[in-house]
Amino acid sequence: MTEAASAAMGPGTAETRPAGKRRPLRVLAVAPEDQPDVFAPVVEWALACGDVVEVAADLPRASRRLSSAPWDIVVIVVGDHVAEELEWWVDALGSVAGAPRLVAFSREASMGLVLRAERLGVLDILALPPRREDIRTLLERQHMASVDEGIALPPVDATVSGSSRLVGRSPAMLDVYKAIARVAPSSATVLVLGESGTGKELVARAIHAAGPRASGPFVAVNCAAIPENLLESELFGHEKGAFTGAIMRRTGRFEAAVGGTLFLDEVADMSVALQAKILRAVQERTIERVGGSDTLTVNVRLIAATNRDLRDAMDAGKFREDLYYRLSVVTIRLPQLRARDGDLLLLISHFAREFGREYGKSIDKISEQALTLLQSHDWVGNVRELRNVVERTVLNAKDNVLRADHMPEELFARAEPPAAIVDTPLTTIAEVEARHIARVLVHTRGAIGATANILGIHRNTLRRKMREYGL
């Protein structure tokens, strides 16, 4: 195909020339209505790199093409509603098989656009009109990522995980295992502390499974999930007609756990009034159903968990001190994921195999780029967040390797600013401020309160500045 013929092409396909051993990248470009030929040069340059570019005339046609063939990259031109458009595309591509990455061209590059795109994990933001060098660099980078053979994932055998599904070899986890082994043989009440996603329920189950009540039931109640007006009846049961909607008698979780273990997750989310009833249940081992008059004996082992600082809650009057001392007969504190030296790869392997089985894929490697990405991530959500990321990556995987390109977009949100912008001598104060706010937002995963605290400004001030800078 001649250059002139290729450049003259409207919406359509440019097929590859032989390009060595590498698989051609498949790029779908969505042309804006007012510039239908804007990607004609891109077609030509990609062809020269040995890749496939197809141009869709509009969004619905692009959608049809997305569904009909696998794509590596989708290229769009953002218009006036940048944030909304980027979010729509990132969301839409997340449900497309293979999870193609997004590249956005803009007529008016701005700090806000770049920062917004960074937060969403967009692969790249390029300026219109397209430049050959930009396209070549982009495609080359993607090729390098796709040919990474990957390193083998370590096996996760039964000696590592045991029957409890706790996975970890780090010193921090060894301490946890020892604590479980110490407390399991008794029926002492245990309080499990740790950030969200550190495995508090798994620890509770491990204690139950290794203890004298292992043959009894393990009943878990998430106190933060249940509507407040239902939590009491959920825990203690109710009699028919005890309240509107009580259309039949219901036994509660305390009764369901008799002879076994009751796990109260997010115990700090319980109202103070309900805490008093829990205290009585712990002290006297008796309960009454809502609307009932009979006192019932309940012989359960209680394990409670929270990610909150209970001392702060006590100081604020939101958690009873007497209940705290009753629950914390034994306390086990779980480490953050980032404090578990050496466990990250083991956990990745464990989840990759778990989800590989679930989705019918055989995953036994991880690319170096992907591993670097995971190692540099903050893991605010700890192991739960890691599990979520690995699941999504396995879903999008095209071979036996976990690759960076198949990871959720938010992993690509950079904590450090690109050097080019920071070193620009003409950077204004506003740009520096915007850049710093964006960095902190990325660090806190968009948490307004935490960001405001770090920056030392009021939430409202932060929101105003975010609007101002288009963040």
Added chain:
Amino acid sequence: MKVEQALRVLPALGAMAPLRSLVLSSAEPSEGMVWGSARPYLTVGKHDVRPEELRRGLPPAVAAITAHLTELYGAFIDAVESIDRGDGTAAVERLLDAGRRERGVERLDEAREWFATALEVAEPLQDRHPEIAALLALGNLELDVGALDQAARWHQRALAVADAALHAHGVIAACEGLGAVAVELGEWDGARAWYTRALDAAESLGEPARVAAIHHATGEFLRRKGDYAAAAAELERARATFETLANPEGLARVLGTLGLLAAAQGRAEQAAAAFREALAWLRGGDAQPGLEVLIRLNFARLHAEQRLYRQAEDQIRRGERLALAANQMQQLVQLYTLLGTVRGMQLDEGGFVLFEHALHLAQLTQRTPLLEAQVYQAYGEFMGRFGRSADARTYLGRARDLFDTAGAHAALRDVESSMLQLADSP
């Protein structure tokens, strides 16, 4: 403070409905919830109320209420003036305008009153067109809330008057309404007859958009009947016409139904492609937000049936944000019900909280118990997964009673089938 706590101190008065909507739409999940163990069960009830956002939202909310009332009062004054000068037709139109405005903000009882008043004014007029318009407005409202018998009565009256007045558009609309009622009642032959009559009339008028809409409605009923080949043919006709007319909303609706059809036929990839394209057609357009939520709801169901629970939840959560922003309470109920069902498919008994939230929200809407019945049915099926047969029978029984009351025979058969499967369980 959580939304569920805040709503307990807000009286359940109609006048407070806009404030309730503002509380729901301005609240956000707390930072700790993002990766907390309660995240899979998170509903708007557990979002944090943000007083500063409420205060910020108060002036525009009050302005919107003022504008709404101004329109209503203006419509009344216009109607009075019209009657004064002997223009009953204009009066009816303004009264119907007021009703449509009320309906647009989910004030359904109020809308009914406006439409009923419009009918009273219209009945004595020589020109029958206003009466037909009022009857159709009432019929469509009752259809929307699930009062099927009442909807059928209004549409029958509208048809009779339209026939007598040789009002072709009225005949078409009445037949469409009766067809829709017949579909909900599971009366397939009746539905076919009504849609055929509507189609013939629309084709005679030479209105391609109307014809396409009827082909779509016919395709949808054939899909529900299980006649997939015929459904596909009708839907393709509708699609081709809407594409020719460059009607993005019509295309999105048809593609949504094509997605459901493909899903019913086990063609998951084609279904996903159809839903995806439907969403693309809605991008940046002026279509009702409820349509996007509906498509995402069906897309989520498809993912769930494919055991792609992660993708199902993504679509549900996206739909949740849209429903909250657009005050689509009915769809919020459906989203939480589906999320509860997904939890059940994952054998997560904790999902029961989603059904409890859904029931609470359903009881806040001005819909008939049909919506509540749908939640109870799903809740009963959820309980059945965990072998809680007694609970399952209780909830399914409640659903059956509510469907029976509403006359929703197709749904009634469905829930009775579920109950039969439980019959032998302990």
